[in-house]
Amino acid sequence: MATKKETLKISFSTPKGGVGKSTITTLLASVLHYRLGFNVLVMDCDFPQHSLANMRERDLKTIMQNDYHKRAAMKLYQSINKKAYPIISCKADDALSKARDYVEQFSIEPNVIFFDLPGTANTKGVLTTLRTMDFIFSPITADRLVMESTLSFTKAFLELPETDDRNREQRMWLFWNQVDGREKTGIYEVYQSIISGLDLYVMSSRIMDSKRFRKETDDMPNSVFRSSLLPAEPQLMKTTRLDMFVDEFLKIVNL
Template structure:
């Protein structure tokens, strides 16, 4: 008999490009599915680039051509005894229907569903889909335009009227991404005072910048960071503080 649990719906969303929403989605999906034992589904709604599903195709080719990665994938499958997390391509306007269809046809109901949405809020279906999320995590960097844009959008989004399918317990969390260790910490304190004044949530963990965020399994040697088929190496997670982010993520969400 199929489980009746309701999967957690999460989106890493920002209107600004290049701050890591698709990368964070991939990293979190891989860690939760392959290392922590959760069943994950990724809805790739980022039309037309579909970066996550295209990454899956590149990952398949890279692993078959790399003996070390191939053996790692085989060991992983034997250890956890489950397939790679599914990635479903769709447009934002069709995301909820496609998700429902998948759940109704799947033997294993996902514990968590990540929605990777276009960064343009006026794209058809984006706001409607965002309103159904249980949690939205918004990456920001120490750039005035990015912070102001994200704060402005977040306040406007929270002020939108309730929709018929809105998640009643929806929570938005901002978090610092791509931290440069040379930047003055006082800069973040100033921004965080503004965020607190707006009564918005911000995570304690600040993710360090790393060239690893821009590397995939096809060009990382024997270490894996960003991949849809294998989880990131623990040493790399620690170096970027992603391990602390994952712990905080699990404390925030009811997984």
């Protein structure tokens, strides 16, 4: 008899802003929940802006006002027979307790809970919450400041002393995001060798840069990419190689 899998706690975390952690959280949560059949819960811990919760409000307005998105939503929700994944606003220091409260309140237990945390490690509750994650994925770009801050934070985090609340099975992965196809591959090879020298894990799939990552549903009237209510369209996922990233992600977390 197969044992029931525990809910996975996952965070896309980085000490550097503007490298796409919230965008990737939304894209991945939507693909998993709407297209791949998993049940997802998102904890928006990025107080006080709560960008994901605010994005959900904008998505709701867009769907009501745009015929293309309204038809897509009606077709989707009829076919999957479930509601949109919840986005719960919280602070980093109460994210775990709020997630537990939500799961206890409702009968459907999520396969994955994504925690979108503030980028500042000294924000109250960030390190404590990160210690409990099953997986942490950190986006990196071919930018010296991004690499330096991410690698120094990653090494420091991994070398923190053991505590009772730390998940000892935790795995931390770096992944290339916003990859510019025009850049020389040499720069990636240099950074890749530095990462290898630090004994850190890095995903082989790379997410290509695209102006679509900076556009929400209301900016794309006749297609869907970044949305909390609809999954990105397969062709757009293929163009950005997000489809390959999702496949590798699923293998790493064993979903």
